[in-house]
Amino acid sequence: ELKVEQNPLFLSMQEGKNYTIYCNYSTTSDRLYWYRQDPGKSLESLFVLLSNGAVKQEGRLMASLDTKARLSTLHITAAVHDLSATYFCAVDVASGSRLTFGEGTQLTVNP
Amino acid sequence: DAGVIQSPRHEVTEMGQEVTLRCKPISGHNSLFWYRQTMMRGLELLIYFNNNVPIDDSGMPEDRFSAKMPNASFSTLKIQPSEPRDSAVYFCASRPLGGKGNQPQHFGDGTRLSIL
Numbered sequence: 001e002l003k004v005e006q007n008p009l010f011l012s013m014q015e016g017k018n019y020t021i022y023c024n025y026s027t028t029s030d031r032l033y034w035y036r037q038d039p040g041k042s043l044e045s046l047f048v049l050l051s052n053g054a055v056k057q058e059g060r061l062m063a064s065l066d067t068k069a070r071l072s073t074l075h076i077t078a079a080v081h082d083l084s085a086t087y088f089c090a091v092d093v094a095s096g097s098r099l100t101f102g103e104g105t106q107l108t109v110n111p
Numbered sequence: 112d113a114g115v116i117q118s119p120r121h122e123v124t125e126m127g128q129e130v131t132l133r134c135k136p137i138s139g140h141n142s143l144f145w146y147r148q149t150m151m152r153g154l155e156l157l158i159y160f161n162n163n164v165p166i167d168d169s170g171m172p173e174d175r176f177s178a179k180m181p182n183a184s185f186s187t188l189k190i191q192p193s194e195p196r197d198s199a200v201y202f203c204a205s206r207p208l209g210g211k212g213n214q215p216q217h218f219g220d221g222t223r224l225s226i227l
Contacts, residue, residue, distance in 0.1 A: 033215050042202070045215035088154065097142060098167065099216065101154040 006102035023089035031092040115219035129191040136205030
């Protein structure tokens, strides 16, 4: 059974600081997705990572994938309050269909 | 471009009642997914359809749950009879079938279900 673990589950940081969220998974896969969820809202797709060594950046967020280590990271640079949300990674073993989600990392950025 | 549309947004009902959740996928998306989100269990895939055909329903918790997709633009998730432990947020998502997984699943706004 595929397991997806995120670390940390809760993260409180100050504006302007950098931090990294980690996503480990237990089986071979070369497709990983990052989503953002605001409280009471839907999930918004952030990144699609499709191969070993893939790196994608959007604003203050950068995601990477190491399929050999079964690890993805979501790096936050110079955090701002608007980044406060819950971030999920999801691993795919069936071409985008069978997603297994991590527990989510609840990020709070304090002024 | 309209996203995934779910209805109702909120549903409060008494245990034992039938509940029907509805979903309209994004036009042209031929894979549709139903998820349940709770604090205890996180996000769980319940069932998904490709081209209106159920492919994997192993996540459906029990026989009280059923899902249908009568056409490419409509799906329902039904709970009968409902129980308090079914209280959760139910999300529908869709994506184009095929490709190499480079299209993410697009999620609706969810239905917040409370069973009293």
